[in-house]
Amino acid sequence: AQSVTQPDIHITVSEGASLELRCNYSYGATPYLFWYVQSPGQGLQLLLKYFSGDTLVQGIKGFEAEFKRSQSSFNLRKPSVHWSDAAEYFCAVGDILTGGGNKLTFGTGTQLKVEL
């Protein structure tokens, strides 16, 4: 079965510093990978996605992620963090089901705190 691991539960960075959030996945085929962000009490907002092709994908709000098949990783990066980036970040793998359709399997999330 597919799974997603986000090894860092909490991360604190200073505003203006660079950020990398780790994500490792387990999936039998080429995965569909996503990063979502969730602000307190809100739903999930899509940051970026990887389906195929270029392994470095650009997303919204200055985020990017790199797919590394050899390491089964899909780490999220941002060169300079803003205070408004404080939120919880979820990595997810999309499972294409035999009956059609999609199911997302999420990691446990990484809570990002930004120090001013």
Place this chain on the structure above:
Amino acid sequence: KAGVTQTPRYLIKTRGQQVTLSCSPISGHRSVSWYQQTPGQGLQFLFEYFSETQRNKGNFPGRFSGRQFSNSRSEMNVSTLELGDSALYLCASSLGLAGETQYFGPGTRLTVL
């Protein structure tokens, strides 16, 4: 284009009651999925509906059910509520094709007392 909407946003129920949550997908989207989010279990897939049919189901008891209407709007029902059902219930819509991105609504916060 309007996003995914969920009603109500907050709900308080007591054990043993039942509850119905509603989700309106993005216009043109035919697939609606439901997820439960709790601090202990994280985000878990409940089920997916496509063209009024339940296409996929997660590992939840039969107390959790849903349906989808011809306009793609979906409802989720939980019967005989338990304290452990307290959670944020998120609805996501997509075109329904393989690998399509799912767009999430703001969620319904259910508290069971």
